[in-house]
Amino acid sequence: MDQLFNRKYIVQGLFIVIALILLGKLFYIQIISDAAFVSAESNVLRKIYKYPARGAILDRHMKVIVQNEPVYDLMVTPNEVKPFDTLALAKALDITVDEVRKNLKKARGKSTYQSTPFLKQISVQSYARLQEMLYRFPGFRTQDRTIRHYPDSVGGQLFGYVKEVDSADIAKSEGFYRPGDYKGKSGIERSYEEILRGEKGVINTVYDAHNTPQGSYADGKYDINAVSGERLISGIDMRIQKLGEELMNNKVGAIVAIEPSSGEVLAFVSSPGYDPNLLVGRSQGNNYMSLIGNPYKPSMVRPIQGRYPPGSSFKPIDALLGLQEGVIDVNTTFNCPGYYMAGNHKVKCEHVDGNISMRRGIARSCNTYFCYVFQKLITRNGMKNQRQTYQDWRDKIAKFGFGQTLDIDLPFEKAGYFYNSDHYDKIYNKRWGYTTVISQAIGQGEITATPLQIANAMAVIANRGYYIKPHLIRAMGDKIKKEYVEKNYVGVDAKYFEPVIDGMQDCVNTSWGTAILSRIPDVVLCGKTGTVQNPHGKNHSVFIGFAPRDNPKIAIAVIVENAGYGSTYAAPIASYMIEKYLKGNISGARASQVEWMKNQNLLPVLKDKTKGIKLTKTDSLSIKKIDSAKRAKDSLRIKSATIKQTVAIKPREFKAIIDDKPVSNK
Amino acid sequence: MQQQQGNRFFFNVDWITVLIYIALCAIGFTNIYASIYNPDKAGVFDFTSSYGKQLIYIITGLILGLSILLFDGRLFNVFSPFIYGGTLVLLLAVLVIGNKVAGNQAWISIGSFKLQPAEFAKFGTALLLARYVGTFNPKFRDLKSILIAALIVGAPLVLIMLQPDTGSALVFLSFMFPLYREGLSGYFLLIFLGMIVLFVADFLVPTYILIIIIVSIAALFIYTNRRKQKIIFSTILVTAFAIGYLFLIKVAYEKVLAPHQRSRIELMLGLKTDNRGAGYNVIQSQIAIGSGQATGRGFLEGTQTKYGYVPEQSTDFIFSTIGEEWGFLGCSVVIGLYIFLLLRLINLAERQRSTFSRVYGYCVACILFFHVFINIGMTIGIIPVIGIPLPLISYGGSSLWSFTILLFIFLKLDSNRMGFF
Numbered sequence A: 001m002d003q004l005f006n007r008k009y010i011v012q013g014l015f016i017v018i019a020l021i022l023l024g025k026l027f028y029i030q031i032i033s034d035a036a037f038v039s040a041e042s043n044v045l046r047k048i049y050k051y052p053a054r055g056a057i058l059d060r061h062m063k064v065i066v067q068n069e070p071v072y073d074l075m076v077t078p079n080e081v082k083p084f085d086t087l088a089l090a091k092a093l094d095i096t097v098d099e100v101r102k103n104l105k106k107a108r109g110k111s112t113y114q115s116t117p118f119l120k121q122i123s124v125q126s127y128a129r130l131q132e133m134l135y136r137f138p139g140f141r142t143q144d145r146t147i148r149h150y151p152d153s154v155g156g157q158l159f160g161y162v163k164e165v166d167s168a169d170i171a172k173s174e175g176f177y178r179p180g181d182y183k184g185k186s187g188i189e190r191s192y193e194e195i196l197r198g199e200k201g202v203i204n205t206v207y208d209a210h211n212t213p214q215g216s217y218a219d220g221k222y223d224i225n226a227v228s229g230e231r232l233i234s235g236i237d238m239r240i241q242k243l244g245e246e247l248m249n250n251k252v253g254a255i256v257a258i259e260p261s262s263g264e265v266l267a268f269v270s271s272p273g274y275d276p277n278l279l280v281g282r283s284q285g286n287n288y289m290s291l292i293g294n295p296y297k298p299s300m301v302r303p304i305q306g307r308y309p310p311g312s313s314f315k316p317i318d319a320l321l322g323l324q325e326g327v328i329d330v331n332t333t334f335n336c337p338g339y340y341m342a343g344n345h346k347v348k349c350e351h352v353d354g355n356i357s358m359r360r361g362i363a364r365s366c367n368t369y370f371c372y373v374f375q376k377l378i379t380r381n382g383m384k385n386q387r388q389t390y391q392d393w394r395d396k397i398a399k400f401g402f403g404q405t406l407d408i409d410l411p412f413e414k415a416g417y418f419y420n421s422d423h424y425d426k427i428y429n430k431r432w433g434y435t436t437v438i439s440q441a442i443g444q445g446e447i448t449a450t451p452l453q454i455a456n457a458m459a460v461i462a463n464r465g466y467y468i469k470p471h472l473i474r475a476m477g478d479k480i481k482k483e484y485v486e487k488n489y490v491g492v493d494a495k496y497f498e499p500v501i502d503g504m505q506d507c508v509n510t511s512w513g514t515a516i517l518s519r520i521p522d523v524v525l526c527g528k529t530g531t532v533q534n535p536h537g538k539n540h541s542v543f544i545g546f547a548p549r550d551n552p553k554i555a556i557a558v559i560v561e562n563a564g565y566g567s568t569y570a571a572p573i574a575s576y577m578i579e580k581y582l583k584g585n586i587s588g589a590r591a592s593q594v595e596w597m598k599n600q601n602l603l604p605v606l607k608d609k610t611k612g613i614k615l616t617k618t619d620s621l622s623i624k625k626i627d628s629a630k631r632a633k634d635s636l637r638i639k640s641a642t643i644k645q646t647v648a649i650k651p652r653e654f655k656a657i658i659d660d661k662p663v664s665n666k
Numbered sequence B: 001m002q003q004q005q006g007n008r009f010f011f012n013v014d015w016i017t018v019l020i021y022i023a024l025c026a027i028g029f030t031n032i033y034a035s036i037y038n039p040d041k042a043g044v045f046d047f048t049s050s051y052g053k054q055l056i057y058i059i060t061g062l063i064l065g066l067s068i069l070l071f072d073g074r075l076f077n078v079f080s081p082f083i084y085g086g087t088l089v090l091l092l093a094v095l096v097i098g099n100k101v102a103g104n105q106a107w108i109s110i111g112s113f114k115l116q117p118a119e120f121a122k123f124g125t126a127l128l129l130a131r132y133v134g135t136f137n138p139k140f141r142d143l144k145s146i147l148i149a150a151l152i153v154g155a156p157l158v159l160i161m162l163q164p165d166t167g168s169a170l171v172f173l174s175f176m177f178p179l180y181r182e183g184l185s186g187y188f189l190l191i192f193l194g195m196i197v198l199f200v201a202d203f204l205v206p207t208y209i210l211i212i213i214i215v216s217i218a219a220l221f222i223y224t225n226r227r228k229q230k231i232i233f234s235t236i237l238v239t240a241f242a243i244g245y246l247f248l249i250k251v252a253y254e255k256v257l258a259p260h261q262r263s264r265i266e267l268m269l270g271l272k273t274d275n276r277g278a279g280y281n282v283i284q285s286q287i288a289i290g291s292g293q294a295t296g297r298g299f300l301e302g303t304q305t306k307y308g309y310v311p312e313q314s315t316d317f318i319f320s321t322i323g324e325e326w327g328f329l330g331c332s333v334v335i336g337l338y339i340f341l342l343l344r345l346i347n348l349a350e351r352q353r354s355t356f357s358r359v360y361g362y363c364v365a366c367i368l369f370f371h372v373f374i375n376i377g378m379t380i381g382i383i384p385v386i387g388i389p390l391p392l393i394s395y396g397g398s399s400l401w402s403f404t405i406l407l408f409i410f411l412k413l414d415s416n417r418m419g420f421f
Ligand SMILES: [Zn+2]
Pocket: A336, A338, A349, A350, A351, A352, A353, A365, A366, A367, A368, A369
C-alpha cells in the first residue's frame, strides 16, 4: 500500500457527492415542486368545453321572454392544420380568402396547440355547408353553443346583455371563467348570472406528442357533463311591458308597475329602449358603441338610475304623516289663495280654491295645503326644534323607500338624494327652519328619487302601510324565492290611508280631479298627477297611482320627461297600462287613444352647444323592433345614419334627461 | 496454486458486480419496453422492435462478457497496444467511410450492423494507459510521463472531436482520475475544476468583475505567503493564465463552438429559454421525470412516455422513463445501483496486486461515472445536452457491448488478481 492509496477516498467521495447532487435535484423536481406534474398534464390533456344553455326567462304568465338559439363557432387548432383549400373554406363561410388567412394568423398568435375560435357564430347555412366538407380542413372543428334570443324585442335595459368575458372578469373569477366563456354584463343577465349560466361540461382527451388524439383521459373519470342554467320566472307581464315600451316610443322617461301584494315588478320600461337582440351576436360590439353614443342615453336604466324630483307623490305621504302625528285630521282645511308664503318666498299653486280640505287638496294637488301640513309637522315641537322634527319627517318618509336603494335584483341601482338635517346644518350654520326646505313638502328641491322608489311608495299606499321589496324574478327553477316576502311597514296606521286614498280616487274619478281624462271604465283608479319642475326645459309629466281601490293589483309610476302636465301624457299612459293589465285589453275609444299616444314624439330638442346649431327632433331612435340578427343589421344602418346627425353632441351637455342637481323653487 | 480445474475460468469472479450488471441491463430492457410501448400492439413480443433488439443485445452481451472470462487475463496486457492501435484505425476509418447521422460522422455500417468506434476507443485507451502505468510505473512528477499519458488519451480524443462527438470526447477526461490515483498532482484536478468554474462564471458574471475577484484572491494569497518566493511566482503565473483563459473562453465560444452547442450551454446556464428548439428535449425530459413524483406513475402508465413527449427517450433520455414511471424511488434505486457499482469497482481496483489491473479498474469506474453523471445530469437539466448513453440502460448494441467488454475485462483481471504480470 503506497501513500497514494488515500486518493481512493477522494475519488469515491467525489462519486458520492455527485450522486447526492443528482438526487437533490431529483428530489426537488419530483417531490418538492409540482410544476413538472402540472406541465405534464397540460402536455397530454386537452379540455374540450361543452357550453351549457343559459337558463330561459319566463314572464308571469309563463310565456318565454328570453330563450336560446343555437350558434356555431368554427374553432381551429393551428398546429393540427395542414395545407387546405383556403378558397373553399372562405366560400363556405362567406368570407374572403384574406380573412381566412388573417383569422388563422390571429388564432396562431393565441395558441398553437389549443383550440381557439377561428370564426364566431357562423350562420346556420355556413354550418350546414361546413359539416359536409369539414374533413377537408384538418385542425378545424365546430363548437356549438347558444346565444340569447329575446322574442319580444323589448326590455333591453331590463334583460341586459351577455358578452364574452374579458381578462378582468377572468382574473376576478379566480379561474371559473376561461377565455371564450360568456357572462351576463348588465340587467337580469348580470344579477342572475350564477343561476342562468349553468355548469360548463368538460371532455378530457389525451393527445400524444404528435397532437393525435389518443382517446378519453382516465376513461372519462374527470369528464363533466354540461348542466343547463336554471330557468327564471319573472313577475313581468310581457303584455304591458311591450305596451309600455310602445307608449313610450319617442319619449324619454320610465314606467314602473308593481304588484303591491307581492312586490313583483310587472313592467319595467326605460325609454328610449332598445331591442336586446342588438346586443347579441357578431355585431354586438358595434351596436353597443352606438347605444353608448346615442345622446338620449338608451343605455341608462331609467327606472333605477333616473333621478327625478318625486314631486306630487310626496303629497299623499305628507297627508299620511300629518294624520299619524295628529297635526291635522281628516277635516282640517287650509286657505289656498293660489300660493303659499314661506317666509318671504312664494310657493305657487295651480289654482285658487280658498278653503280646501285634505281630500280635495290631494285630488287637486294643492301645493298650499301640503306646505301647511309640512309647516305643522316641522313646527309641532316649537320653532326651536325644527331641525330635529325635520330629521324625524325625513326618516319617516325614508321608510317609504326614499333616499336608499330598494335592493332590486338588478345591478347599478341608484339611491337618489334625500338629505339629513346635518346637511342643512352645515349649509345654514344651524340657522334654518321649515321655510328653508319648504319645497321638499311638495317633493321638489334637493330631493330626487328613482321611478322605482316612486312606484314603491304607491305600493305602500295600495297596501295601506307596507311594501315588499320590489323584485323582477319571483322563482328560480322550481324554487320560489324567499328573499322577497318580508313586509316593510312604514309606521302609519292603516286607518289613515282611507281618507288619503279618497283624495287619490277623486283625482281620477271626479270632475274636479286633475286626471279625470284618464278614468278607466269599471275600474277605480286612485292616483295623483304631478308636474315636476325642470329648470333645463319643459316640465316632466308624472303620474302615480294604483288600481283597483280595493284589493289593489297594480301600483304604477310613469314619468315622461319634458312632456308638461302630468294629466296630459303620464296619466293616460298609466291608465292604459293598468287597463291592459287588469282587463287584458283596452276598450272602446280608448284603444285609438293608445295608438295616438304611441305616435306622440316628445323627444327633447338637442342643442349642440359647440356649434350653436339647433338640431331637429330625431324622428325615431330606430333602434327597436328587430326580430332577428339579420334584420338588426339593416335597421342599424338606418340608425347609424340617425346617430351621425347628432354625433357632435356631447352627452354631458344634454341635461334634459336626468339631473342629479336639485331643483329649487324661486 | 489451488485452482480447481472444473470452473477455473470463473474462479474468483466478483459475482456481485455481475449481478449489478444484470440488474442494470434488466432495468434498461424494462424501460426501453415502456418507452416504445404501444397499447395497440401489447402482448406480442416483437424482435424487430427496440426492446426486442435490446434483449438480443443483452443476451449476446452476456455471452460476450462470459467469453471474456475464458481468456487469459494476461492477453489484455500483452495485446493492449494492438487493441489501442485498432481502435485508432477505426476512428480514422469512421472519418473517411463513416455515415453521417445528425451532423456527426460516428458510425460505420457493416451490413445492417452499425458500429460506433468511439465506444470501443474507451477500453482501448484504458488498456494502453494501464499498460503504460503498469510497465513504467511513472509517478507523473515529470513532464515526460505526463505528456505520454496525455498523448495516449489525447489521440483518440482528438479523432473523436473531429467527428465531431463532443459527448464521447468529454468522457476521455475521466482518465484524469486514474492518473491522479497513480500520482498525478491534485492541482491538475483543481485546475480542471477551476477551468469549469471560470467557464460557467464567465457567462453569468461580467468579465471585469471576475478579473477583480481573481486578482484580489491572488493578492491576498501572495500577502499571506510573502516570504515564499516560489509561491508568489506561481500564484502570479496562475493568475495570468486564469485571466488569459477568461478572454480565450469568449473568443473560443464565439469562434469554435457550433451555434447549437452554444445554445445548449446558454440553456443550461439559464441565460436563454426555448421551449420548442434546443431546449425542448431537456424541458420535456424534466417534465416527465418531475411528473413521476415520489413513487412514479407505474410501469407503462407514464403519459409523457406513452405519448412520446420526450424525444430520443429509449436512448439518451431513457432516464426520463425511469423518472416518470418509477418516481424518485426508482431514480434513487438506479443511482444507488450505479454508486454501489462504482464504489465496488474502486475497491476491487485497490485490491489488485498489479498496477495494470488497478489502473484499468479505475479507468472502468471513472468512464462509467462520467457517463452516469453527464447523462442523468443532462436529463434533469444540470448539464448541457451532451448525447452520451446511460451505461447498460440506454438502448443500443455498441454502447451495451462496449460497457460489457470494459467491465468484464476488469472482472477477468480481478479474478486473476493474485497473479503477477
Ligand atoms: Zn292650491
